[in-house]
Amino acid sequence: MWLKLTLVSLKHIAVKIKDFYQGYVENIIWLVIFILALLDSFILGYLSNYNQSDELLKIVHDESFEITVDDLKKHSESSVGGEIVASKNGTKYYFPWCAGVNRIKEENKIYFSTEEQARGEGYDLAANCD
Numbered sequence: 001m002w003l004k005l006t007l008v009s010l011k012h013i014a015v016k017i018k019d020f021y022q023g024y025v026e027n028i029i030w031l032v033i034f035i036l037a038l039l040d041s042f043i044l045g046y047l048s049n050y051n052q053s054d055e056l057l058k059i060v061h062d063e064s065f066e067i068t069v070d071d072l073k074k075h076s077e078s079s080v081g082g083e084i085v086a087s088k089n090g091t092k093y094y095f096p097w098c099a100g101v102n103r104i105k106e107e108n109k110i111y112f113s114t115e116e117q118a119r120g121e122g123y124d125l126a127a128n129c130d
Contacts, residue, residue, distance in 0.1 A: 084112040086123045093118040098129035 021028070086093040087104045093112065094101045112118040115125070 084115060084118045086110045086112065086118055086121075091123060092126040092129075093123040094126050094129045098126060100126050100129060 083096070084093050085096060085101050085104065086109070088108045088110055090104075092100070093115070094104075112121070112123075
């Protein structure tokens, strides 16, 4: 009896699944097509970048590019928050980001480590630089 009840239950479940499947067969087909399209798009995107990925991370040493110690000194002297700049011929001092620094010729520039040092040498802060 238990075996007969189990077979009837299994047949009943099979009929329910078949009815469900037949009612939604069109929706299931569209869902499968949509998932396959997404999967194809992902795979094509991955493959299109597959050969290029090595070149994106490639570091090339350029023999013609050269940095000298003088270049480094100029950069450190003109960096923001760096040394105070004044002219040999003037009475004002400037911060490296002030517009007046560009008008001082390189050979006339004097550098101070602090504002106090510049004031001690007789220089005052430029009016357009604060």
